[in-house]
Amino acid sequence: MKLDAKVPGGPLAEKWDKHRFELKLVNPANKKKYEIIVVGTGLAGGSASASLAELGYNVKTFCIQDSPRRAHSIAAQGGINAAKNYTNDGDSVWRLFYDTVKGGDFRSREANVYRLAQLSVNIIDQCVAQGVPFARDYGGLLANRSFGGAQVSRTFYARGQTGQQLLLGAYSAMMRQVANGKVKMFPRREMLDLVMVDGRARGIVVRNLITGEIECHAAHAVVLATGGYGNAFFLSTNAMGSNVTAAWRAHKKGALFANPSFTQIHPTCIPVHGDYQSKLTLMSESLRNDGRVWVPKNKGDKRSPENIPESERYYYLEERYPSFGNLVPRDVASRNAKNVCDMGMGVGDTGLAVYLDFADAIKRDGRESIHKKYGNLFQMYERIVGQNPYDTPIMIYPAIHYAMGGLWVDYNLMSTIPGLFVLGEANFSDHGANRLGASALMQGLNDGYFVIPYTVGGYLAGMPLGEVKDSHPAFKDAVQEVTAQVTKLLSIKGKRTVDNFHRELGRILWEYCGMSRNEAGLLKAKQMIPELRQQFWENVTVTGSPGEFNQTLERAGRVADFLEFGELMLIDALNRKESCGCHYNEAYKTEDHEAKRDDENHCYVAAWEFQGVGKEPVLHKEPLEFENVHLATRSYK
Amino acid sequence: MSKTINLTLKVWRQPGSEAKGAFETYGAKDISTDMSFLEMLDVVNERLSVEGKDPIAFDHDCREGICGMCGSVVNGVPHGPQKATTLCQLHMRHFADGDTLVIEPWRSRAFKVIKDLAVDRSAFDQLIQTGGYISANTGAVPEANAILISQETAELAMDAAACIGCGACVAACPNASAMLFVGAKVSQLALLPQGRPEAAKRVQAMVRKMDELGFGACSNEAECEAVCPKEISITNIARLNRELIKAAFGSPF
Numbered sequence: 001m002k003l004d005a006k007v008p009g010g011p012l013a014e015k016w017d018k019h020r021f022e023l024k025l026v027n028p029a030n031k032k033k034y035e036i037i038v039v040g041t042g043l044a045g046g047s048a049s050a051s052l053a054e055l056g057y058n059v060k061t062f063c064i065q066d067s068p069r070r071a072h073s074i075a076a077q078g079g080i081n082a083a084k085n086y087t088n089d090g091d092s093v094w095r096l097f098y099d100t101v102k103g104g105d106f107r108s109r110e111a112n113v114y115r116l117a118q119l120s121v122n123i124i125d126q127c128v129a130q131g132v133p134f135a136r137d138y139g140g141l142l143a144n145r146s147f148g149g150a151q152v153s154r155t156f157y158a159r160g161q162t163g164q165q166l167l168l169g170a171y172s173a174m175m176r177q178v179a180n181g182k183v184k185m186f187p188r189r190e191m192l193d194l195v196m197v198d199g200r201a202r203g204i205v206v207r208n209l210i211t212g213e214i215e216c217h218a219a220h221a222v223v224l225a226t227g228g229y230g231n232a233f234f235l236s237t238n239a240m241g242s243n244v245t246a247a248w249r250a251h252k253k254g255a256l257f258a259n260p261s262f263t264q265i266h267p268t269c270i271p272v273h274g275d276y277q278s279k280l281t282l283m284s285e286s287l288r289n290d291g292r293v294w295v296p297k298n299k300g301d302k303r304s305p306e307n308i309p310e311s312e313r314y315y316y317l318e319e320r321y322p323s324f325g326n327l328v329p330r331d332v333a334s335r336n337a338k339n340v341c342d343m344g345m346g347v348g349d350t351g352l353a354v355y356l357d358f359a360d361a362i363k364r365d366g367r368e369s370i371h372k373k374y375g376n377l378f379q380m381y382e383r384i385v386g387q388n389p390y391d392t393p394i395m396i397y398p399a400i401h402y403a404m405g406g407l408w409v410d411y412n413l414m415s416t417i418p419g420l421f422v423l424g425e426a427n428f429s430d431h432g433a434n435r436l437g438a439s440a441l442m443q444g445l446n447d448g449y450f451v452i453p454y455t456v457g458g459y460l461a462g463m464p465l466g467e468v469k470d471s472h473p474a475f476k477d478a479v480q481e482v483t484a485q486v487t488k489l490l491s492i493k494g495k496r497t498v499d500n501f502h503r504e505l506g507r508i509l510w511e512y513c514g515m516s517r518n519e520a521g522l523l524k525a526k527q528m529i530p531e532l533r534q535q536f537w538e539n540v541t542v543t544g545s546p547g548e549f550n551q552t553l554e555r556a557g558r559v560a561d562f563l564e565f566g567e568l569m570l571i572d573a574l575n576r577k578e579s580c581g582c583h584y585n586e587a588y589k590t591e592d593h594e595a596k597r598d599d600e601n602h603c604y605v606a607a608w609e610f611q612g613v614g615k616e617p618v619l620h621k622e623p624l625e626f627e628n629v630h631l632a633t634r635s636y637k
Numbered sequence: 638m639s640k641t642i643n644l645t646l647k648v649w650r651q652p653g654s655e656a657k658g659a660f661e662t663y664g665a666k667d668i669s670t671d672m673s674f675l676e677m678l679d680v681v682n683e684r685l686s687v688e689g690k691d692p693i694a695f696d697h698d699c700r701e702g703i704c705g706m707c708g709s710v711v712n713g714v715p716h717g718p719q720k721a722t723t724l725c726q727l728h729m730r731h732f733a734d735g736d737t738l739v740i741e742p743w744r745s746r747a748f749k750v751i752k753d754l755a756v757d758r759s760a761f762d763q764l765i766q767t768g769g770y771i772s773a774n775t776g777a778v779p780e781a782n783a784i785l786i787s788q789e790t791a792e793l794a795m796d797a798a799a800c801i802g803c804g805a806c807v808a809a810c811p812n813a814s815a816m817l818f819v820g821a822k823v824s825q826l827a828l829l830p831q832g833r834p835e836a837a838k839r840v841q842a843m844v845r846k847m848d849e850l851g852f853g854a855c856s857n858e859a860e861c862e863a864v865c866p867k868e869i870s871i872t873n874i875a876r877l878n879r880e881l882i883k884a885a886f887g888s889p890f
């Protein structure tokens with residue numbers, strides 16, 4: 001298989017325009033003859049469903065929550081980037097493009113990233129028109145703030161609830177199309193298989209999560225917008241239901257999985273405090289705009305933070321990275337937090353935390369002003385931890401947050417399976433080896449509002465597709481497979497709970513494939529995961545029956561997939577014998593302990609082809625060519 | 638500082654929407670006060686699973702108080718005793734050793750129980766479908782800063798838009814009215830200039846739909862505001878009523 005990214009020729013800035021012109025169009029009268037399945041209702045799936053329906057396609061949309069409005073995108077706090085340059089501080093499409101490529105440590109595809117930066121400005125226009133109440137200045141113009149990894153202010157926000165507001169915008173647009181009869185919404189459905197006919201994606205099999213019924217849905221094209229796989233680690237900032245199942249099952253049907261070991265660890269999360277913990281809570285990165293990160297200079301200093309004088313505090317980000325200071329990108333901030341804690345300077349009960357202190361900001365701007373910016377975040381912290389951030393510094397520690405890896409897609413966002421498109425966090429994305437803050441929302445909406453409406457059309461107009469009904473034998477086979485797995489899970493009746501297995505998998509991945517990796521650890525984990533997987537299939541307990549609302553069964557299916565997927569993460573990490581962005585292999589570092597890339601040998605996207613559970617997958621490489629930016633060592637000093 | 642407490646739970650168990658339900662009693666032992674309410678339920682469920690018993694079904698997803706998926710009535714109060722807090726954000730430090738907690742699903746004609754504590758809130762989606770949007774097709778929009786909105790208006794719109802659609806307002810209302818939910822959406826869009834052209838149609842359609850779906854009328858009990866985890870104000874209901882009057886007089890602006 002040769003990977004063809006289908007990047008159009010011509011100068012970078014003209015590629016997308018030229019490509020849009022070259023893509024074939026579906027005659028308006030013919031659009032209503034096409035059915036398109038969209039799986040997922042986050043920013044990517046919601047915006048795609050609305051936009052495709054507005055064009056006249058018949059859209060069937062699926063999600064696992066009880067309402068499409070609850071997709072994980074709802075939880076995004078900080079903001080969304082766009083190269084509007086409203087602050088006149090030197091931003092441009094080119095700078096956003098450059099910052100994103102550099103932030104991703106030169107492991108993303110130039111043409112896609114440029115398009116993302118180009119279209120970013122349209123996203124804000126669209127959202128404002130939908131009634132998204134972005135923050136505004138006194139004059140009534142839109143306000144901006146800065147975010148990690150950038151020196152310009154280009155982030156738009158709606159208090160600390162930007163994701164919620166953007167998602168509700170996309171959701172409303174989609175609901176309008178539901179009323180219009182162009183979108184059929186199927187909530188509480190979980191996609192369990194992709195159905196292929198003649199080598200093309202032609203439908204999906206889902207489980208109705210209320211009745212347990214296995215349903216078949218046929219279409220001319222399938223769009224996956226099922227989010228990221230951070231929950232492989234059990235503890236993450238993702239919603240509890242976030243999973244790899246849809247993507248993984250498509251992978252098993254032939255879609256290549258790209259860069260699975262690229263997982264982002266977010267520096268500002270509330271630290272772990274107990275074994276019962278079910279998730280980790282993110283404190284928006286925007287807090288780093290005003291908060292100062294520090295630890296006591298003296299190891300094991302147990303004094304309360306107010307009693308530690310300035311001279312005995314180590315503002316390690318400001319000292320180590322004078323030009324970006326507290327605003328270094330996430331991977332750098334996370335590794336430095338781990339580093340100072342490993343050196344024994346960590347704070348809190350576990351020693352696995354650092355301070356994020358607002359005392360200076362409150363002194364400078366006043367309590368009211370800080371309250372206005374971060375009030376809801378401070379309130380959330382107080383609820384969880386029981387301490388008041390106005391009086392005492394917040395404690396933070398890095399946590400798994402985002403998946404840069406995902407299903408491989410070409411410039412049209414089509415996977416290696418014809419007719420299967422992948423959007424949002426579920427694809428391997430435009431963020432290379434590290435995503436900059438406020439860029440995931442931008443990418444999700446970009447993919448859904450502005451890319452997929454064109455590229456799906458180009459695909460459908462490009463070739464005649466025969467009729468496929470859900471009575472086609474390919475559906476029967478898929479239903480049989482899915483049903484067999486459900487039956488198997490319920491029949492094991494073992495002694496260990498699903499969560500218990502999930503926790504153990506998470507611990508293995510965090511320990512050996514987390515913030516810092518080495519060959520010995522990865523190899524060890526590669527032994528442990530197949531063993532754990534085997535135990536799972538022998539000893540898991542799943543209560544209840546298949547034909548009912550059965551949340552344990554839902555989770556069991558997802559954990560079964562994580563147990564297969566986790567191994568691929570390790571294989572990918574082992575293969576990449578360099579450090580880049582989030583992938584920090586201790587053997588490859590600069591003198592200052594920064595990630596050291598090997599552009600000579602590893603300037604590629606690693607896309608893996610499934611060969612069977614427990615079998616070594618086949619690696620395909622998409623070489624990355626940088627014609628417009630100079631491959632440089634990332635420096636935030 | 639973290640400590641542990643022992644609780645007695647009386648939980649509503651109902652195998653399916655048509656089945657009869659009843660309270661069951663469970664002991665919740667050694668619960669760390671640092672746990673969230675849902676983590677406490679996780680612990681109880683883990684124990685039930687190990688015993689081969691059916692765990693308690695409850696909806697949840699973000700566990701950050703924003704998706705609106707969680708929610709049960711705890712000791713008679715939707716989302717439990719802490720003000721402005723969803724069940725997932727409620728922590729066990731607010732309970733005392735030896736407490737008995739009665740845990741029930743949202744109850745209302747428009748929300749059917751699916752299983753145990755999980756209910757069907759699709760009526761909310763139907764309400765949004767009838768007008769909770771601005772008709773702006775992708776691409777057909779002006780430059781963002783072409784629309785000026787005063788900071789005050791933007792903030793008011795945001796106050797209303799903060800609704801998470803959890804349904805606690807309906808569960809708390811003696812009439813099971815959805816006025817706060819609808820009022821919040823109508824307000825958000827009526828406050829913004831982008832939403833004005835459809836304001837009259839929107840408010841009329843949404844209010845009509847609310848009746849159709851079996852939600853009750855509002856009799857100013859204000860119970861909704863008291864339990865709303867996002868502190869959505871009942872001034873939004875007043876604004877909805879003003880919009881209704883304006884709509885009746887046929888003035889679109």
Ligand SMILES: Cc1cc2nc3c(=O)[nH]c(=O)nc-3n(C[C@H](O)[C@H](O)[C@H](O)COP(=O)(O)OP(=O)(O)OC[C@H]3O[C@@H](n4cnc5c(N)ncnc54)[C@H](O)[C@@H]3O)c2cc1C
Pocket residue numbers: 039040041042043044045062063064065068070071072073074075076077078079080162163189190191192225226227228237238239242243245246282401402423424425426437438439440441442444
């Ligand atoms: C706490 C937090 C804060 C964040 N803050 C920011 C921020 O400030 N700025 C920013 O840019 N990014 C932020 N991010 C990242 C960003 O929110 C996500 O990357 C983005 O929202 C993902 O959107 P999505 O549409 O790809 O997927 P999601 O929103 O995850 O949606 C996935 C959808 O797929 C459905 N689904 C999943 N599996 C299945 C299945 N098997 N069958 C059927 N349906 C399925 C789900 O029901 C859901 O509807 C944040 C992330 C977190 C966790």
Ligand code: FES
Pocket residue numbers: 696697698699700701702703704705706707708723724725726
């Ligand atoms: S689980 Fe999302 S609001 Fe409680």
